Amino acid sequence: MTKDVPPPNGFWAQAAADPDRTVLIAPDGEEWTAGRLHAAGNRLVHGLRAAGLERGDAFAVVLPNGVEFLTAYLAASQAGLYLVPVNHHLVGPEIAWIVADSGAKVLIAHERFAAAARQAADEAELPEARRYAVGAAPGFRPYGELLDGQPDSAPADRTLGWVMNYTSGTTGRPRGIRRPLPGTAPEDAYLGGFLAIFGIKPFDGNVHLVCSPLYHTAVLQFAGASLHIGHRIVLMDKWTPEGMLALMDEHRCTHTHMVPTQFHRLLALPAQTRAAYDVRAMRHAIHGAAPCPDHVKRAMIDWWGGCVEEYYAASEGGGAFATAEDWLKKPGTVGRAWPISELAVFDDDGNRLPAGELGTVYMKMTTGGFRYHKDEDKTRKNRIGDFFTVGDLGYLDEDGFLFLRDRKIDMIISGGVNIYPAEIEAALLAHPAVADAAAFGIPHDDWGEEVKAVVEPADGHRAGPALAADLLAHCARRLAGYKCPKSVDFLAVMPRDPNGKLYKRRLRAPYWEGRERTV
Template sequence: MSERPSGTPRTESPGGFWAQAGADPERTVLIAPDGEEWTAGRLHADVNRLVHGLRAAGMERGDAFAVVLPNGVEFFTAYLAASQAGFYLVPVNHHLVGPEIAWIVADSGAKVLIAHERFAAAATAAADEAGLPGARRYSVGDVDGFRPYAELLDGQPAAPPADRTLGWVMNYTSGTTGRPRGIRRPLPGRPPEETHLGGFLGIFGIRPFDGNVHLVCSPLYHTAVLQFAGASLHIGHRLVLMDKWTPEEMLRLIDTHACTHTHMVPTQFHRLLALPEEVRGRYDVGSMRHAIHGAAPCPDHVKRAMIDWWGHCVEEYYAASEGGGAFATAEDWLKKPGTVGRAWPISELAVFDDDGNRLPPGELGTVYMKMSTGGFSYHKDEAKTRKNRIGDFFTVGDLGLLDEDGYLFLRDRKIDMIISGGVNIYPAEIESVLLGHPAVADAAAFGIPHADWGEEVRAVVEPAEGHTPGPELAAAILAHCEQRLAGYKRPRSVDFIGAMPRDPNGKLYKRRLREPYWEGHDRPV
């Protein structure tokens, strides 16, 4: 069992990880999934070595490198290295298959790929397809054709590198075209010490030091998960990393390490609530101050049950990879059930109609956000960047309304997007794969209710002439998808239809397909 933070709570200005590593190098700042404890000094030294190693591999300020890694110290080493060397870190969802990873590696212009041996097949296929030279492939563990990750660090100095400058994370988010798009922010040209993000967590009432321990219970390749964890580290919080999440293990870690805050998705709530009372009662979760959830809608009955169990630490936010957002305390939500909260102090919310007119409270329209922290562009997609903006406001396509008190209520989500277990899935990409099968004349993919994940993917197919609908054809189509889509994107089943409901211009009335599956459920379609 690791030592719990103790003594008089510290609340002074944190100065970012870099200052803390210099002032207190023996302080434990990270507990790896295997229980190994990392001090600030040890982590700082590895970060410095990685910067030197990446520069020796040919990387310069403004270059990108991609990682296909599980939650672990190597992920955080890469994150901190990018943030002090002016690199772009490109975190890749490790559930993707080779061609999907290859697209991101090539599109981002990644000069180096670091992958874990657990994802060897997909990483190798991706590196080959992207044309990445063997000298720029590195692996944690053994991957044929990859150099050991340790080579990037071995022999490099532990001292900070010269020409330190703030870098960014470049996350990829899918669009309606189905191809992922990188969210690229210009490098600010400021010292890395200015990245501590204390103001971000302050939105949620989370203070520097103060005995805080952040539990990372979701994959770090997610934008919000990495931002919450990185911000926590920079303001003096200890991190406890989970690799593979299970509900009882989460409770055990909260109890063992006195975890005070975490970022969650509603699927995790659902699975925690499914634990027997006897299992729940074994663990003390009284240390939890902020169990912040987002990424997907949370059913009212699930949220009420979590508040009943964990108390008013259950809080909600609304944001996107592009920015945010809104925040609702438990008190806010109980007062206005269904709200995702009011605007952050660093953001502004507005609702516009299709003609670009700002709507008054109570009227449904497209939700737009504006942030005071700077803009972004979609990498290599200026048309999408322009399309999603009105002045300084941007949208991710969600529909909603603001009430008289400024509370936001969402009424729909990104057009046709599926959210399964807190993960965004874009039907256009699935439909493109379905249409690649010779027996498919037309296809649609959408989400249907799933008790655990929130939604699962369902495909509806119009067979091509000469092909008979039935179990044999459905199995062939699903096998086709298995070779081309990550597991979480694949349809779980296929239904057949004589003709797709389209208007004369070819627009698909997807709502007509979805409605029968959502009858009797409390989610809008």
């Protein structure tokens, strides 16, 4: 692209202008051109429409990082559909809830997750004719049937669609974040423009490394935006620290989205291993999703330099951003508001607080709102005007930099993943041996936190290793592995006030004694 001619907006226009450009490196190393990926996305649109999907409908995917995931993203976003990415670590009933609640009319799954996907499709009563699998999966039609015989040409009536991510709340049931479809052509929106917040430019030799699962909101946003502004995408399926360094070196990767656990594991590599790879092409190593300990952040800046950047945000929208320079000047900050966002701190009475005063952090997007699908009460709750909160506590300094001093105290963050105790407690309370239960995070050197359960046994049941093992097995049948307690302790009586409120801080405190819970 010449400097005096603006690049075409959006992947589809770029693919038409330069179909031979390599835009994707699959996890197996296969290279995909823009023309080939464009054609796959077009065929999927035609296939989904032939399956009965219309503008405003949703389809769900249970897929690993791969070409099919990005094909689904491109298809949804030019056909006016909602793509519902599902965490492939979930078990059948959890997937079924999302499929049913979203109203997904088609489910595309990978054979790796066939058992859970089939259980989910059965429970959600999704017709077998609308189940498709990449690879072999009993009860699913081959994914190829969606594409075979369909034209490569652009579909008619192209209109912008969205991703509909599901995010859990303290009630434990995930809720879909649904934004209204604008009804405009895909190219009428500046696709990928939000990357300018982080100083990332269109084209400019950029190569984006996807090193986390695409079902995460931010990971797919970064990957999709990069694709739309002319960057090459390098996909990792299963992350390893040395594997990441090797890809950074081989493909001269310039930006990526990470979580602090990955920093921790990279820093644990032997010095000679780290030195064996050239990471100097990296311009923006952007991390979020979980607090990053100061010593880890400093060590990464010492190694990778000023490319280590941080953001604070929510799936619902809004956020802050801090460069390495910002953080070194103001250690602990998560940054200032994005240009398309606004931050505010309010007290419990809804009064906006001045700089330096601790309160609840609220955000809003200047680009539009959202609602929780089928949950207007949740949509209205925790809002002040156009601002919303996810329950974090913090303050803004006189320069507008945000510092977090606490978070939704009950939420567990393990390896950058939010885990909601209410769902775990509900599973525990379904066991006949449990009279009362609590779940919370305790320190873990690698993951930051791990899930601990404390249980009050029901009358006639004895606390001990046998009951603990039974409860862990019980949870494993009902919850994704990352949500399951790693250990169970017992109390004769749980600490509750006269109104029934659980004093969870009292339960959690002994496990954190002598250690600071990073926020």
